[in-house]
Amino acid sequence: MLWQTILSGLAVGSLYALSAIGLVLIFKTSNIVNFAQGQMAMLSTFVAFQMLTRWGFPYWLAALASLVFALVFGFFVYIVFLSRLKRAEVLSQIILTLGLYLVFRGVAGVLWGNVPFTMPAAVSTNTVHIGSAVVTWYQLFIMIVTLLLMLVFYAMFRYTKTGLAMRAVSQNQQAARLMGVSLTRIYGATWAVSTALGAIAGLLIAPILFLSPSFMDSVAVKAFAAAVLGGFSSLPGAVLGGLVLGVMESVFGFYISTDLKSTFVFLLIIGILYVRPQGLFGTREVKKV
Amino acid sequence: MFLEFDEVTLRFSGLVALKGVSLTVNEGGIFAIIGPNGAGKSTMLNCLSRIYTPQQGAIRFLGENLLRVAPDRIKACGIGRSFQNMELFSKMTVEDNLLVGYHCALPSNPFSEAVGWYKARSREREARERVQRVLESLGIASYSRQTAGNLPYGIQKKVDVGRALMGDPRLLLLDEPAAGLNELETEELGHWISDIKRAMKTTVVMIEHDMNLVMSISDRIAVLDFGELIAVGTPVEIRQDERVIRAYLGQEA
Amino acid sequence: MTSERNLRMARLLVVALAALAAPFVVMPLGSQMSYILDMSVIFCIVAVALNLLTGFSGQVSLGHAAFLMVGEYVSSLLTLNLNWSFWIALPLSAVVTGILGFLIGLPAVRLSGNFLAVATMGFSFAVPELALKWSGLTNGSSGLMPLRPALGSYVLGSDQAYYFLILACLVVQIIVIKNLLKSRTGRAFQAIRDSEIAAQSSGVRVGYNKALVFSISAGFTGIAGSLYAHYINFVSPNDFTVQDSFLFLAMIVVGGLASIPGSILGAIVINTINQLSSSFGQYSIILVGAVMVLAVLLFPKGLVSLRVPPHARKPRHSSRGSARVTREVESPDVP
Numbered sequence: 001m002l003w004q005t006i007l008s009g010l011a012v013g014s015l016y017a018l019s020a021i022g023l024v025l026i027f028k029t030s031n032i033v034n035f036a037q038g039q040m041a042m043l044s045t046f047v048a049f050q051m052l053t054r055w056g057f058p059y060w061l062a063a064l065a066s067l068v069f070a071l072v073f074g075f076f077v078y079i080v081f082l083s084r085l086k087r088a089e090v091l092s093q094i095i096l097t098l099g100l101y102l103v104f105r106g107v108a109g110v111l112w113g114n115v116p117f118t119m120p121a122a123v124s125t126n127t128v129h130i131g132s133a134v135v136t137w138y139q140l141f142i143m144i145v146t147l148l149l150m151l152v153f154y155a156m157f158r159y160t161k162t163g164l165a166m167r168a169v170s171q172n173q174q175a176a177r178l179m180g181v182s183l184t185r186i187y188g189a190t191w192a193v194s195t196a197l198g199a200i201a202g203l204l205i206a207p208i209l210f211l212s213p214s215f216m217d218s219v220a221v222k223a224f225a226a227a228v229l230g231g232f233s234s235l236p237g238a239v240l241g242g243l244v245l246g247v248m249e250s251v252f253g254f255y256i257s258t259d260l261k262s263t264f265v266f267l268l269i270i271g272i273l274y275v276r277p278q279g280l281f282g283t284r285e286v287k288k289v
Numbered sequence: 290m291f292l293e294f295d296e297v298t299l300r301f302s303g304l305v306a307l308k309g310v311s312l313t314v315n316e317g318g319i320f321a322i323i324g325p326n327g328a329g330k331s332t333m334l335n336c337l338s339r340i341y342t343p344q345q346g347a348i349r350f351l352g353e354n355l356l357r358v359a360p361d362r363i364k365a366c367g368i369g370r371s372f373q374n375m376e377l378f379s380k381m382t383v384e385d386n387l388l389v390g391y392h393c394a395l396p397s398n399p400f401s402e403a404v405g406w407y408k409a410r411s412r413e414r415e416a417r418e419r420v421q422r423v424l425e426s427l428g429i430a431s432y433s434r435q436t437a438g439n440l441p442y443g444i445q446k447k448v449d450v451g452r453a454l455m456g457d458p459r460l461l462l463l464d465e466p467a468a469g470l471n472e473l474e475t476e477e478l479g480h481w482i483s484d485i486k487r488a489m490k491t492t493v494v495m496i497e498h499d500m501n502l503v504m505s506i507s508d509r510i511a512v513l514d515f516g517e518l519i520a521v522g523t524p525v526e527i528r529q530d531e532r533v534i535r536a537y538l539g540q541e542a
Numbered sequence: 543m544t545s546e547r548n549l550r551m552a553r554l555l556v557v558a559l560a561a562l563a564a565p566f567v568v569m570p571l572g573s574q575m576s577y578i579l580d581m582s583v584i585f586c587i588v589a590v591a592l593n594l595l596t597g598f599s600g601q602v603s604l605g606h607a608a609f610l611m612v613g614e615y616v617s618s619l620l621t622l623n624l625n626w627s628f629w630i631a632l633p634l635s636a637v638v639t640g641i642l643g644f645l646i647g648l649p650a651v652r653l654s655g656n657f658l659a660v661a662t663m664g665f666s667f668a669v670p671e672l673a674l675k676w677s678g679l680t681n682g683s684s685g686l687m688p689l690r691p692a693l694g695s696y697v698l699g700s701d702q703a704y705y706f707l708i709l710a711c712l713v714v715q716i717i718v719i720k721n722l723l724k725s726r727t728g729r730a731f732q733a734i735r736d737s738e739i740a741a742q743s744s745g746v747r748v749g750y751n752k753a754l755v756f757s758i759s760a761g762f763t764g765i766a767g768s769l770y771a772h773y774i775n776f777v778s779p780n781d782f783t784v785q786d787s788f789l790f791l792a793m794i795v796v797g798g799l800a801s802i803p804g805s806i807l808g809a810i811v812i813n814t815i816n817q818l819s820s821s822f823g824q825y826s827i828i829l830v831g832a833v834m835v836l837a838v839l840l841f842p843k844g845l846v847s848l849r850v851p852p853h854a855r856k857p858r859h860s861s862r863g864s865a866r867v868t869r870e871v872e873s874p875d876v877p
């Protein structure tokens with residue numbers, strides 16, 4: 001039974017991890033926490049839903065369209081809104097993304113209403129037995145996709161020129177700019193990629209949770225917590241944070257109480273942060289004076 | 290013994306920033322610490338003000354081991370400091386910056402402050418007068434109501450020094466006070482530091498790269514290179530020291 | 543100097559008159575407007591409290607929704623279960639919330655920025671869950687029904703009468719916070735925001751002051767919670783959620799960080815738009831969101847930056863441009 005709980009925790013945790021990577025990616029390069037990330041994922045998922053169920057396109061095409069939409073959408077959100085606020089207080093940037101969160105939520109409500117829809121899944125939701133545990137194919141699928149995406153990301157950061165530029169920008173913006181890296185392009189690319197990541201998370205979650213303008217809310221909050229748990233500046237940290245959070249929730253919910261699930265989870269997070277204020281994978285920055 | 294570094298060693302994961310530094314500073318006078326970039330000069334001051342904790346050794350001030358003192362008690366022990374990059378309270382006014390420097394000397398009672406009782410107010414007025422005197426001595430009294438972060442670099446530098454001087458410290462630590470100042474300003478600063486020493490009987494420990502300033506006002510000089518103390522002596526002795534010349538020439542070559 | 547003072551007095555007078563006249567001005571516009579006005583002033587208290595913590599002291603909190611609820615429950619339980627007078631319950635709700643704030647502030651001593659935001663956010667999740675679970679005390683989702691307070695035999699039943707109670711609390715709060723900010727403790731808060739290291743080297747006890755400002759901020763928010771409970775006359779676990787914590791942050795950023803007039807402006811603008819548009823369904827959140835986006839884009843320093851402070855009109859002292867370049871590279875570290 002414990003296995004079962006952990007396994008389903010890992011499946012949910014993978015989703016938190018995916019969204020958390022998107023958050024961390026943006027934060028690492030541009031120092032902004034994008035609270036609209038969940039809503040951008042939600043809109044991208046609705047694009048797929050629209051094509052799939054209303055216009056009858058095949059799943060792969062709908063998913064692809066959703067990803068392309070997410071890439072363009074993320075890029076434009078950065079160029080149109082965030083790039084204008086470069087010199088402002090970080091808190092102003094956060095409030096800007098919160099405002100966008102509300103706008104996107106409202107737009108989705110106007111276009112699709114607040115009645116939840118059933119979103120078709122990419123693979124079957126039948127169950128399989130692994131040892132004594134029962135999981136669905138879909139849960140396995142989620143974990144595998146997450147794993148693959150993480151590998152792709154790792155490779156991209158390591159081996160592509162854009163990846164190198166992103167790393168350079170996250171270490172030292174001024175120096176990177178002097179070396180001829182266009183900050184606007186790199187930030188735009190980062191926003192595009194992390195929105196696409198969010199869209200993938202959205203596509204994977206929607207079949208489990210029902211699709212509605214608010215369906216990403218709880219995931220977005222958990223992704224934020226997961227990113228923080230991992231250190232907020234480390235991609236492996238974000239993944240680990242997501243998985244730990246997913247398993248904790250699942251185990252607490254099953255063995256202790258579902259009513260106080262969030263309470264326990266956050267108590268544990270506070271506990272972890274008390275011991276390691278920089279998160280699990282974060283490095284403690286000592287300010288030189 | 291006024292101030293004593295006793296075999297102080299500090300490592301930053303691999304990098305040894307201070308290698309068994311032993312040093313004594315007598316009361317009264319200006320003590321300069323010089324050395325090439327990255328020699329560990331600021332690190333010495335940071336150990337003194339308890340921002341870093343050395344792995345080995347002891348730092349004694351008036352007989353008390355400072356390593357057992359909490360960082361926020363250092364000022365109350367009579368040690369004020371300025372910072373290489375100033376660390377001003379940049380959104381506060383110049384006056385408020387100096388008032389924070391006077392924090393320890395003001396009585397603490399958030400309740401009477403919140404209610405605005407007369408006693409709290411009169412202490413406050415007295416503190417503001419002190420601030421004004423320090424600002425005047427630095428020649429920046431006209432900036433007192435302005436936001437510190439918006440001021441020119443040279444003024445900010447002076448604000449930092451002024452903040453360190455609030456509360457009449459017995460030991461004043463200055464980390465590169467003349468950096469970024471022009472020749473005239475540097476000369477003024479030199480006079481100011483000498484005045485402080487004379488008028489207030491404050492001992493000054495100063496890190497400085499400007500050799501003219503160092504040689505003209507210091508009573509004693511310590512030279513640091515790669516975390517090691519390579520020489521201590523009067524300006525005349527230091528000027529002739531073989532190792533010092535080599536350390537500096539080696540850097541230039 | 544004297545003209546600056548006169549200007550300030552004149553401005554204060556105008557604001558005071560406007561505040562006193564407000565309930566009678568909006569009265570003919572219907573009960574909804576009176577309701578919005580009262581709620582706005584309650585949120586002004588929250589915004590001023592949050593700005594003390596975030597704007598003046600540099601600590602982010604997503605836990606203020608929870609502090610509001612704690613204030614609500616403490617005051618309701620004291621008046622309903624113990625039959626205590628509202629006039630005792632009101633300050634006590636500040637005390638209890640303040641103590642709780644101090645405890646929440648303790649981990650804050652070690653955390654900052656996003657890490658602090660998440661730790662406090664947890665609190666906003668926990669309190670509603672606990673209120674629901676602990677139904678023996680809180681009556682669960684059926685809620686509690688605290689009453690309007692009375693002055694002697696005169697019950698503050700009308701929105702206008704209650705308005706003056708809230709306004710009095712706000713005025714007291716502003717006086718207290720202004721006094722604090724002008725004194726040793728308040729300067730320590732601001733010093734910590736600008737440079738923890740320099741504050742510490744100046745003798746400021748960073749940990750204690752961080753917890754203290756958390757406690758003060760929470761205490762005032764508790765008062766707002768109590769006022770809200772006795773105004774609405776209904777308290778339930780769903781009253782305030784994390785979303786509200788975000789909205790409070792939006793209020794102070796839109797109005798102006800580290801500014802008391804800014805907090806008030808932000809609270810009134812955001813709350814009024816929020817309530818007025820609530821009948822438009824989906825379009826309401828679009829509107830609120832758009833206001834936040836536009837306000838931040840057009841006035842990154844908040845709506846107060848529209849107002850020119852008297853002493854800023856003086857000609858600036860000469861400055862040497864070249865020396866400033868180094869400061870621009872500085873990367874933002876809150877939060």
Ligand SMILES: Nc1ncnc2c1ncn2[C@@H]1O[C@H](COP(=O)(O)OP(=O)(O)OP(=O)(O)O)[C@@H](O)[C@H]1O
Nearest residue numbers: 286287288301306325326327328329330331332333
């Ligand atoms: N917090 C820290 N973490 C890691 N290394 C550090 C830290 N602070 C200082 N160092 C290293 O310790 C060495 C000494 O630094 P320090 O700042 O004391 O030099 P300095 O003599 O003051 O030089 P400068 O003249 O440039 O100010 C340097 O190599 C520096 O990189």
Ligand SMILES: [Mg+2]
Nearest residue numbers: 330331332373
């Ligand atoms: Mg240095």
